[in-house]
Amino acid sequence: MTITLYSLAGADVSRPFSPHCWKVVMALHHKGLAFQEKPLPFTGIATVEEGFSKTVPLLKDGAHLVSDSFRIALYLEETYPERPSLFGGxxxxxxxxxxxxxxxxxxxxxxxxxxxxxxxxxxxxxxxxxxxxxxxxxxxxxxxxxxxxxxxxxxxxxxxxxxxxxxxxxxxxxxxxxxxxxxxxxxxxxxxxxxxxxxxxxxxxxxxxxxxxxxxxxxxxxxxxxx
Amino acid sequence: MTITLYSLAGADVSRPFSPHCWKVVMALHHKGLAFQEKPLPFTGIATVEEGFSKTVPLLKDGAHLVSDSFRIALYLEETYPERPSLFGGxxxxxxxxxxxxxxxxxxxxxxxxxxxxxxxxxxxxxxxxxxxxxxxxxxxxxxxxxxxxxxxxxxxxxxxxxxxxxxxxxxxxxxxxxxxxxxxxxxxxxxxxxxxxxxxxxxxxxxxxxxxxxxxxxxxxxxxxxx
Known part of the structure; x- marks a missing residue:
């Protein structure tokens, strides 16, 4: 399964800056999950995944879409319980x-x-x-x-x-x-x-x-x- | 075993007021443990339990003494693990x-x-x-x-x-x-x-x-x- 993280950047896509997206980048590394980050401009968010979310981070794990950094962390914890915990209980x-x-x-x-x-x-x-x-x-x-x-x-x-x-x-x-x-x-x-x-x-x-x-x-x- | 909580009060001992002692009162009730509260004046703290602690809360559980509200909560969690958890992991x-x-x-x-x-x-x-x-x-x-x-x-x-x-x-x-x-x-x-x-x-x-x-x-x- 491929994991894609839609995040946020300015004109230079090599410098994604959203605080909420950084939480998810760190959470994915914490779980040891490979992922591809796709930084978007603010006005590009509504154009991906058929406008699933008005905000990033937006995570696509296989066919499953989840938005909101905390909800993504809860999703990762539930979906990958055998990997290092993000919450400790x-x-x-x-x-x-x-x-x-x-x-x-x-x-x-x-x-x-x-x-x-x-x-x-x-x-x-x-x-x-x-x-x-x-x-x-x-x-x-x-x-x-x-x-x-x-x-x-x-x-x-x-x-x-x-x-x-x-x-x-x-x-x-x-x-x-x-x-x-x-x-x-x-x-x-x-x-x-x-x-x-x-x-x-x-x-x-x-x-x-x-x-x-x-x-x-x-x-x-x-x-x-x-x- | 008898649990005694030394806490803090003013001239009216029926109104113990220390925030740290209240944390422990609630923690003891949370664990469902019977205890006797002994409110002390500020200047009386050093006179009990051979001056074990300069501050309250001071908990005496059987012969065991523990001071500091967080350390007391950790002690209760460790000593009474079968009772409701104070921390959830x-x-x-x-x-x-x-x-x-x-x-x-x-x-x-x-x-x-x-x-x-x-x-x-x-x-x-x-x-x-x-x-x-x-x-x-x-x-x-x-x-x-x-x-x-x-x-x-x-x-x-x-x-x-x-x-x-x-x-x-x-x-x-x-x-x-x-x-x-x-x-x-x-x-x-x-x-x-x-x-x-x-x-x-x-x-x-x-x-x-x-x-x-x-x-x-x-x-x-x-x-x-x-x-």
Missing amino acids: EGGKAMARFVEGFSQTVIHPVITRIAVGDIHAMLAPTDQAYFRESREKRLGQTLEQLASSREAHVQDLPGLLTPLRHMLVNQPFIGGQTPLFADYIVFGALQWLRIVSGLVPLPESDPVRGWFESLLDLHDGAGRKVA | EGGKAMARFVEGFSQTVIHPVITRIAVGDIHAMLAPTDQAYFRESREKRLGQTLEQLASSREAHVQDLPGLLTPLRHMLVNQPFIGGQTPLFADYIVFGALQWLRIVSGLVPLPESDPVRGWFESLLDLHDGAGRKVA
Whole structure:
């Protein structure tokens, strides 16, 4: 069976950047599953698989289609139970939803505000029009207005990762001694910022930086290969 | 075997208030274990069990002593594996540490600043002197100065619970369909505020309020009995 992951990229398809797609890339490597990644422009998502999904990641495993990063992770866990677990049991499956809540509502809004101009700059022209209109509407400011508060958000980001920093005193990964999907959730957010803006705004001495670097190295450096 | 939980109270020993002790109270009920709670004043902690611990909760199970709420939960899970799990497996055990990180670094600092004056008011005189000195040093302000920003912190609290609110769209508890120790971690923080300040600063329509109320009802209303 062939696994295809539809993901997201700008004009340069060698640099897929979506945080949600990165979660799935890491999850597929974690399960040791071979896959082909097909990065799409924003405006290309509705054109594949007969418009099955309005968003990526979209996974095609044989004839089976699944969208949404968390649902894909649950699908992989259920379909490939003999391979390394992404959740470490039912409790981990449930609590990964809390980590998702944290990443989506605390980290993503700030990264969006840092990176929105950089994302716009890397898109192909047709995507740029869609992206500017939808993001300016969602955020209530023009891309140019958002640029003025960018540096303040960069400064804020390390502080928002304090819960992770506090946890790292006890264990090296959110998954415990080894990473689980919950790690890939927060990794996806920082990887998105790294690819789009070239920023890892955490000092070398920060344990969160060490955690992120070790995830960049994981799975033969799958994350580090894209910059 | 008799289980004793040393916890924390003010002049009125019928109102133990420590967030960390509440986590353990809920964990003991979760495991269906009978126990005797012995609330101590701050300055009484070092006087029991030959000064085994400088902090509560301190659990005595037969001859075995364990301190620290998370370590106690791990001890209960290991010692009573045939009773309902507090973690739902190894992944849940690890991710509960992330929930702890969130509660300790995002929720506790704000509740401390809201409740510090109320805690001082409910303590016996010997504890008051210790509490005022240690808290004013830690927070860098007098109790009277802290009172001036109290209302602003009350207003901030609902927003800080956004990750939990986001998660509740998918499931009723951090533990999934039923609560686990990770739920009791965040519950402990809000129960602390409820007992000490009489506040549950979340509107009735807030899903986090619904989650908290259901935890107050749990285990025959163990949490609701203290107000």
